[in-house]
Amino acid sequence: MDADNRRHGGHGRPASDIRPPDVYGRGEKYDIRLWRKSAYEFSKCGRQSSRNLVQWPLRIPCADKHVAQTQGRLHGFRTPETNKWTLITDDTAAMGGPHLKFDHQMCMDVEKNTIYVFGGKVLTSSQNVEDRALETSFSGLFAYHVPTNTWHKLRDDSTGSGPQDIRARIGHSMLFHEKSRLLYIFAGQRSKEYLTDFFTYNVDLDQVNILCDGQKTEVSAAGFTQRATIDPELNEIHVLSGSNKDKEKREDNVKNSFWIYDINQNKWSCIYHSDYGQQTSSKESNQEPCPRFAHQLVYDHVRKVHYLFGGNPGRPNCPKVRLDDFWSLQLCRPSKELLLRRCKHLVRQHCFREITFENPLSALKYLQTELADTVDHSNPDEEREFQLQASSLFQHPEANKDDTVAVTSLGEDCADVDFKFQLRTHLFDTIVEFFPDSMTQPKENLADLVFL
Structure with a gap:
C-alpha cells in the first residue's frame, strides 16, 4: 500500500456503505465499525484471480521455466507509471542469496534500503517428483541491500529449539517495525506441523526474542491462513484469520476473526469473530467477506484502513471458484466521552426501570429528562430504543417484572433472589466489560480456584 498516493493493487466498483450495528465495550480498544464492499465477483476458472499488491519496489524471487527451473530470479519494478520490469539477476543463489523457493515472506527496511526475506x-x-518430496527443505x-545489489545470509534454517x-x-507472517528495528514473525506451517510460536528478530543486533512458544491459546488459531499488518505508530499488529486450505477441515466450522496484538503490553485480543458457514444468507454475505485463503490484505497506516482482495474460499462443492471481491475495513477506537455516555445511559436506563415498578408518573419525567440526556438522538438505533422505553410505562408491574427477570436471569440458582438484585x-x-481484566473481578468461579 502506497499510503501517500493512495494507490493499491486490484480494482473495484463504486462502494456501497454497509454498516452493521455498533458494538460497545467488550473490554477492547476497538470496534469494527465498517466492512465496506467495493466489488464482488466470482471467477470460475482454475487460475487464481488475486495477485500480490505492489507494496515495495522489488519482488523476489520468481522462476523463469523457459530458462532454468531451479534458479531464483530477482526483478525490480521502478514505478507504476513506467510499467516496466527490470531483471536484476538470473540466479540469486549464485550471489549468496536464497535458492528458488515459494511461499516466503518479505519486508522492506526503507531507512537502510534493505529487503529481508x-x-x-x-x-x-x-x-524426480518423489525425490523432491523427500528432499523438502526450507x-x-x-x-538484500538494494544500493549495492548484495546478499547476506543472516540465519540458516534450524531444527533446534534453542532460544x-x-x-x-x-504460510507464516512477517512484519517489520521501522522504529524498534524488529522483525515480527509468527504462525506458519512446517511439513505437517502447524506452528503457533511468535518471536522477534533484531536486524541490527542479530538477536532473537521469543514472545510466545506456541503453548498459549490466546492467539489466532493455528493452521489458518492468516494475513497480518502492522501499525508502528500505534504499536499494534493486526491479524485476520479465515479459511484453511486443508480440504479436510469442515467448512461449517470456519469463521472470520480479527486479532490485535498490543506490542507494549505483549497481549493478544480478539476484537471480532463471526461464524460463516453454508447456511449464511445473502444479506449476511454482503456485510462481511467470507473466510478464504490465498488472498491479500494491505494497510493504509495514514487513514487506518485495511484493504482485502480476492482469494480462494475453499469450497469442496466448487473447488475451482475464485473470489474477485474487494473490501475495506475500518477500526474505530471509542472515545472516552462515548464510553462515559454509554455507561451513564446504562445506569439511568436501569434506574428508569426500577422507578417504573413503583411510580410510573415519576418514571415518565425521568425518561424525558435524565435518560434523554444520555441518548444520541441523531443515531436512528439509539433514538428507536429510547422511544420504545415508554412502552414499559403501560405494562402491568408484575408482567414487567417477570419479563425483566426472564431476560436478565443469571441461572436457576437465582430464581428466588429478589429481581432488583x-x-x-x-x-x-x-x-465492567468496558474495563480491562486487571481492573475487574475474576471471570472464573472462585470455587474452581481452590485446590482440594
Whole structure:
C-alpha cells in the first residue's frame, strides 16, 4: 500500500456503505465499525484471480521455466507509471542469496534500503517428483541491500529449539517495525506441523526474542491462513484469520476473526469473530467477506484502513471458484466521552426501570429528562430504543417484572433472589466489560480456584 498516493493493487466498483450495528465495550480498544464492499465477483476458472499488491519496489524471487527451473530470479519494478520490469539477476543463489523457493515472506527496511526475506519451501534440482518430496527443505533469513545489489545470509534454517534458533516455514507472517528495528514473525506451517510460536528478530543486533512458544491459546488459531499488518505508530499488529486450505477441515466450522496484538503490553485480543458457514444468507454475505485463503490484505497506516482482495474460499462443492471481491475495513477506537455516555445511559436506563415498578408518573419525567440526556438522538438505533422505553410505562408491574427477570436471569440458582438484585448484578456485569481484566473481578468461579 502506497499510503501517500493512495494507490493499491486490484480494482473495484463504486462502494456501497454497509454498516452493521455498533458494538460497545467488550473490554477492547476497538470496534469494527465498517466492512465496506467495493466489488464482488466470482471467477470460475482454475487460475487464481488475486495477485500480490505492489507494496515495495522489488519482488523476489520468481522462476523463469523457459530458462532454468531451479534458479531464483530477482526483478525490480521502478514505478507504476513506467510499467516496466527490470531483471536484476538470473540466479540469486549464485550471489549468496536464497535458492528458488515459494511461499516466503518479505519486508522492506526503507531507512537502510534493505529487503529481508524469510522462509519458503526450496525447490531442488531433482527431476524426480518423489525425490523432491523427500528432499523438502526450507529457506532461512536473508538480507538484500538494494544500493549495492548484495546478499547476506543472516540465519540458516534450524531444527533446534534453542532460544536463538529460527525454524523456517511457509504460510507464516512477517512484519517489520521501522522504529524498534524488529522483525515480527509468527504462525506458519512446517511439513505437517502447524506452528503457533511468535518471536522477534533484531536486524541490527542479530538477536532473537521469543514472545510466545506456541503453548498459549490466546492467539489466532493455528493452521489458518492468516494475513497480518502492522501499525508502528500505534504499536499494534493486526491479524485476520479465515479459511484453511486443508480440504479436510469442515467448512461449517470456519469463521472470520480479527486479532490485535498490543506490542507494549505483549497481549493478544480478539476484537471480532463471526461464524460463516453454508447456511449464511445473502444479506449476511454482503456485510462481511467470507473466510478464504490465498488472498491479500494491505494497510493504509495514514487513514487506518485495511484493504482485502480476492482469494480462494475453499469450497469442496466448487473447488475451482475464485473470489474477485474487494473490501475495506475500518477500526474505530471509542472515545472516552462515548464510553462515559454509554455507561451513564446504562445506569439511568436501569434506574428508569426500577422507578417504573413503583411510580410510573415519576418514571415518565425521568425518561424525558435524565435518560434523554444520555441518548444520541441523531443515531436512528439509539433514538428507536429510547422511544420504545415508554412502552414499559403501560405494562402491568408484575408482567414487567417477570419479563425483566426472564431476560436478565443469571441461572436457576437465582430464581428466588429478589429481581432488583438480579437487575443490578446484570448492570454491573455489563459495565465492567468496558474495563480491562486487571481492573475487574475474576471471570472464573472462585470455587474452581481452590485446590482440594
